[in-house]
Amino acid sequence: MLYMVHMQVNLPTDMDPAEAARIKAEEKAYSQSLQRDGRWAHIWRVVGEYANVSIFDVASNDELHDLLSALPLFPYMDIKVTPLARHPSAI
Numbered sequence: 001m002l003y004m005v006h007m008q009v010n011l012p013t014d015m016d017p018a019e020a021a022r023i024k025a026e027e028k029a030y031s032q033s034l035q036r037d038g039r040w041a042h043i044w045r046v047v048g049e050y051a052n053v054s055i056f057d058v059a060s061n062d063e064l065h066d067l068l069s070a071l072p073l074f075p076y077m078d079i080k081v082t083p084l085a086r087h088p089s090a091i
């Protein structure tokens with residue numbers, strides 16, 4: 001099942017920069033492990049925002065929820081999930 005996920009990151013302005021850097025490094029490693037195994041199929045920066053649009057290819061709503069909940073940045077994100085279906089004109 002494919003999902004489009006919009007993630008807006010809202011780190012507190014008073015967060016310790018070293019702590020922010022640590023969480024971002026963990027986020028990158030976690031994201032890249034999911035990209036390598038194919039479940040995080042695309043990640044694109046939204047121009048001008050600390051946000052991304054990603055495509056996930058996972059087996060179920062529950063699997064996606066578990067993956068997103070485990071994001072190191074999850075406590076600092078607003079996440080919108082859009083399930084995708086095949087377009088009838090797709091070739």
Ligand SMILES: O=C(O)CC1=CCC(=O)O1
Binds near residue numbers: 029073
């Ligand atoms: O920078 C972002 O958009 C948040 C994020 C998700 C995966 C990652 O590596 O960074």
